[in-house]
Amino acid sequence: MPITYTSGEQVEVYRFSLPVTIGVPLVALIIQAYVPKYVPGFAVYVDLPLLVTIFFAMARRSPIAGLFTGAIIGLAQDMLGHGMIGLYGIAKTVVGYAASSLGVKLDLENPGARLLVTLGFYLVHWVVYFTVARALVNMRQPWSWAHGILAGVVNGLIGVLVYFFLDRFKQRT
Amino acid sequence: MESVLGRYRNLIILVGVLFLQVLGLAIQVKTGAERETRLIRIWAAGVVTPFERGLVWVQTSSGNLWHNYFYLRGVRAENRQLKEQIEQMRVEQVRLTEDAAQARRLQTLLAFKEQFVSKTVAAQVIGTSGSDLSRIIYVDKGENAGIKPDMAVITADGVVGKVLLAGPNEARVLLISDQTSGVGAILEKSRLQGVLRGTPNGEIVLERVMADEQVQPGETVLTSGGDQIFPKGMRVGTVTNVSNGKDLFLNIQIKPAANLGRLEEVLVLTEKQERQVITEDHGRVRAADILAQRLPSVPDKPADPAAPGSSPDATAKPGTPNTVAKPNNSAANIPAGAAKNAAAKNPPNGAGTAPPPAAAKTSAQTTVAQKPKPVNSVAATETKPQTAQAQTSTEPAIVEQKPAIEPKPAPTAAQPEPQVPPQDNSPQ
Numbered sequence: 001m002p003i004t005y006t007s008g009e010q011v012e013v014y015r016f017s018l019p020v021t022i023g024v025p026l027v028a029l030i031i032q033a034y035v036p037k038y039v040p041g042f043a044v045y046v047d048l049p050l051l052v053t054i055f056f057a058m059a060r061r062s063p064i065a066g067l068f069t070g071a072i073i074g075l076a077q078d079m080l081g082h083g084m085i086g087l088y089g090i091a092k093t094v095v096g097y098a099a100s101s102l103g104v105k106l107d108l109e110n111p112g113a114r115l116l117v118t119l120g121f122y123l124v125h126w127v128v129y130f131t132v133a134r135a136l137v138n139m140r141q142p143w144s145w146a147h148g149i150l151a152g153v154v155n156g157l158i159g160v161l162v163y164f165f166l167d168r169f170k171q172r173t
Numbered sequence: 174m175e176s177v178l179g180r181y182r183n184l185i186i187l188v189g190v191l192f193l194q195v196l197g198l199a200i201q202v203k204t205g206a207e208r209e210t211r212l213i214r215i216w217a218a219g220v221v222t223p224f225e226r227g228l229v230w231v232q233t234s235s236g237n238l239w240h241n242y243f244y245l246r247g248v249r250a251e252n253r254q255l256k257e258q259i260e261q262m263r264v265e266q267v268r269l270t271e272d273a274a275q276a277r278r279l280q281t282l283l284a285f286k287e288q289f290v291s292k293t294v295a296a297q298v299i300g301t302s303g304s305d306l307s308r309i310i311y312v313d314k315g316e317n318a319g320i321k322p323d324m325a326v327i328t329a330d331g332v333v334g335k336v337l338l339a340g341p342n343e344a345r346v347l348l349i350s351d352q353t354s355g356v357g358a359i360l361e362k363s364r365l366q367g368v369l370r371g372t373p374n375g376e377i378v379l380e381r382v383m384a385d386e387q388v389q390p391g392e393t394v395l396t397s398g399g400d401q402i403f404p405k406g407m408r409v410g411t412v413t414n415v416s417n418g419k420d421l422f423l424n425i426q427i428k429p430a431a432n433l434g435r436l437e438e439v440l441v442l443t444e445k446q447e448r449q450v451i452t453e454d455h456g457r458v459r460a461a462d463i464l465a466q467r468l469p470s471v472p473d474k475p476a477d478p479a480a481p482g483s484s485p486d487a488t489a490k491p492g493t494p495n496t497v498a499k500p501n502n503s504a505a506n507i508p509a510g511a512a513k514n515a516a517a518k519n520p521p522n523g524a525g526t527a528p529p530p531a532a533a534k535t536s537a538q539t540t541v542a543q544k545p546k547p548v549n550s551v552a553a554t555e556t557k558p559q560t561a562q563a564q565t566s567t568e569p570a571i572v573e574q575k576p577a578i579e580p581k582p583a584p585t586a587a588q589p590e591p592q593v594p595p596q597d598n599s600p601q
Contacts, residue, residue: 030224032303033311040434044305063183071190079217081307082337082347084201085210086194088304093194097187136198140352141306142373 014059014170021056024166025073028052033080045154047122049073051162053092054121057099058108059170066103070096084137091129095121111160118159122152215340218311222343225300226313233297292444294318298436299343308351308375310436315340318443323402325442331408331430332356332396333439344441348433349409350375357399358409363388366397369409369427377410379425386423388415394427404445 016024028048036043053073057066074092078085099121102108108117126148133139178185201210296312314320316339326333326346334348347354349369356369358379365386367379379394392412398405410427418424 026220026224029303030221030228030300033221033300034225034228036301036303037298037310037437038435043301043303049303064186067183067187067190071194075194076217077303079210079214080221081302081304082214082309082345082351082353083307084198085213086198086201090191090194090198093187093190097183101183132195132198136195137202140373 013061013173015173016056016059016169016171020169024056024169025049025052025069025076029073029076029080032077045151046158047125047151047155048158048162049077049088050092050095050122050125051118051155051159052166053096054099054118054159055163055166057096058103058117061100061103063097063100063104066096066098066100067093068096070094070099083139087129087133087137090132091125094128095125098124111164114160114163115156118156119149119152122155123148126151211338214338214345218338218340218343218345222299222311222313222340225311226343229297229299229313291446292319292442293440294320294443295438295440296320296344297438305375306373308348308371308433309337310334310346310348312344312346312439312441313342314441315342315344317341318441320344320441320443325403325407326439327403327407327442328431328436328439330432331410332403333431333433333436335402336441346439349429350377350433355400356403356409357397358394359397360388360412361393361395363392366399367425369394377427377429379412379427380418380422382423382425384417384421384423388412388423388425390415404442 028051032043032046032048053066053070056069060066060069070092071089074089075085077088077092081088099117102117106113106117108114130141130143133141294314296314296318298310299313300311302309312320312326320336320339322336322339324336326335332349334346334351334354336344337347338345348371349356350371352371352373354369354371357366358369359366360379360382363386365382365388367382369377369379371377382388390412394409394412396403396405396407396409408430410429412425413428414424414426416424
C-alpha cells in the first residue's frame with residue numbers, strides 16, 4: 001500500500017467490479033453523445049470520459065491500469081467522432097498514466113484537491129491532443145488559453161460532483 | 174537487465190501503447206481514415222446508439238404524454254394563428270404557381286433538365302459525437318431504410334449535412350458546420366458561387382468569393398448543386414457578416430437556416446432524379462383564351478331588337494376611346510393583339526369610354542361583385558370594335574371559371590375606373 005507525500009499516511013488502493021468498470025465509461029460516453037443534442041455547449045466545455053478516466057486512474061493508483069483505462073476510453077471516444085482514431089486515445093492514455101502516478105503520491109480525497117487536479121489534467125489533455133492533432137494529423141485547431149482554463153474549471157466543478165457519486169462504487173482491496 | 178525492465182516497466186508500457194496509437198494514426202493518415210476504420214466505427218456506434226435510441230424513446234413518449242393529454246393550453250390560439258397563416262399562404266401560392274408555370278415554360282424552351290427530390294426518409298436524431306471538434310450527429314435509420322453514404326440530409330428549414338457512414342440501423346451525418354465538410358453554394362440575389370465550409374469553432378463561412386464582389390448581409394444562400402450531393406436551390410442560410418479575407422477572397426459568415434444545435438428530426442434524400450422539364454400540354458392555347466377565362470363573364474341576355482345598343486358589344490364603336498385599367502404585372506407579357514381580342518369579347522367599362530349603357534354597366538359591376546378574381550388578372554386592354562363584333566359572333570359565351578384557390582378580389586379591367594384619364598389610342 002503506497003504512502004502519500006501529503007499526509008504521510010498509507011493511501012487506500014481501490015478496485016471496481018466488472019459492471020462498474022465497463023458500465024461507468026459506457027454511460028459517460030452515452031451522456032457525452034446524448035446531451036449535446038439538447039445542450040450544444042455541453043460538448044464544448046465538458047468531457048465526461050476524461051473525468052471518468054481521471055477518477056479510475058486515481059482510485060486504482062496503478063499506472064498501467066490507468067493508461068489502459070485512458071487508452072480504451074479515448075479510443076472509444078475517437079470512434080464516435082469522424083476524425084482520426086487515436087487522438088483522444090493518446091491524450092487520455094497520458095492523462096490516465098499521469099493521474100495514476102499522481103494518485104500514488106498524493107492524497108486526492110478532498111474536493112479542493114480534486115478540482116485543481118482535474119483542472120490540471122484537463123489542460124494536459126488538451127495540450128497533448130492539440131500537439132498530436134497539429135503535428136501528426138495536420139489539423140487546424142485554434143488554441144485558446146481562456147477557453148482551456150474556463151473548460152478546465154467547468155470540468156473540475158462537475159468532476160467534484162461526479163467523483164462524489166462514483167466514490168460509492170469503490171471497493172477496498 | 175531485468176532490474177531495468179522492472180524498474181521502468183510502467184514507462185515502457187506507456188511508450189509502447191503510445192507508439193501503437195501513433196502507428197495507427199500514421200496508417201490512417203496514409204490510407205484515409207474513413208475507409209480503413211469503417212467497421213470499427215460502425216461497431217462503436219452499434220454499442221452506443223441502442224442506448225441513445227432508448228433514451229430518445231423514453232423522452233419522446235413522456236413528452237407526447239405531457240403535450241397530448243396534460244398541456245393543451247394555447248392550442249386554440251395556435252389554431253387560429255395557423256388558420257391565418259394558411260390563408261396567407263394560399264394567396265402566396267397563387268402567385269407562386271403563376272411564377273412556377275412561367276419558369277417551366279422557359280425551361281422547356283431552353284431544354285433545361287431539372288433535378289427533383291423523389292424520395293426521402295424521415296429520421297430522428299439520437300445523438301452526437303460528443304466532441305466539439307467533430308460535428309456529427311447520429312440518426313436512427315441506416316442501410317435497412319435505404320440510407321447510404323453521401324446522401325443529403327435536410328430539414329424543412331434548410332440543409333443539415335450529408336450521410337458519412339451508414340450502419341444497419343443508424344447513420345452518421347456530417348453537419349455542414351464541421352470543418353471537413355464542403356457544400357457548393359450560391360447567393361440568391363447576386364448569383365455568386367462559392368464553397369460553404371465549417372470552421373474549427375463551429376461557424377460556417379462561404380469561401381471562394383472574390384473580394385471585389387458585392388455581398389450584402391442578409392442575403393440568402395442556396396445550394397448550387399455543384400457538389401452532386403445537394404439538389405440545387407435548397408436553402409442553406411443567411412449572410413451575417415462580410416469582411417475581407419485572405420488571398421483576395423471575401424470572408425462571408427453564414428447563419429445556417431436549420432438550427433444545427435437542436436436537431437430532432439431530419440429528412441434524408443434517398444433518391445433524386447433528373448428529368449427534362451415538361452410543361453403540361455393543353456394544345457395551342459391562345460393568349461386571348463387565357464384572358465377570356467380571367468375576365469368576368471357577361472351573362473347572356475335575350476336579344477332586344479328595340480334597343481340594339483344595350484348589348485355590351487354594341488358599346489364598342491369605331492373610334493371609341495380605349496379603356497385603360499390599372500397596370501398589373503401579368504398583362505405586360507400578353508401580346509397586344511390577344512389583349513385586343515379578349516377585351517373585345519368582354520368590353521370593359523372604363524373612364525375613357527362614353528357613358529355606357531346602363532345594362533352593360535350593371536352587368537360588369539355585378540360580375541365583379543359576385544366573383545373574386547385572381548390577383549394576376551388582366552391589366553391593360555384595348556377595345557377594337559371590329560374584332561369585337563367578329564369574336565362575339567363566332568365564339569360562344571365565356572363560361573365563368575372559378576379558380577381553385579380564391580384570393581382576395583383585385584381591381585380588374587372590368588371594374589369602372591373613373592379616376593383614370595381617357596386615352597385616345599384608337600386606330601387611325
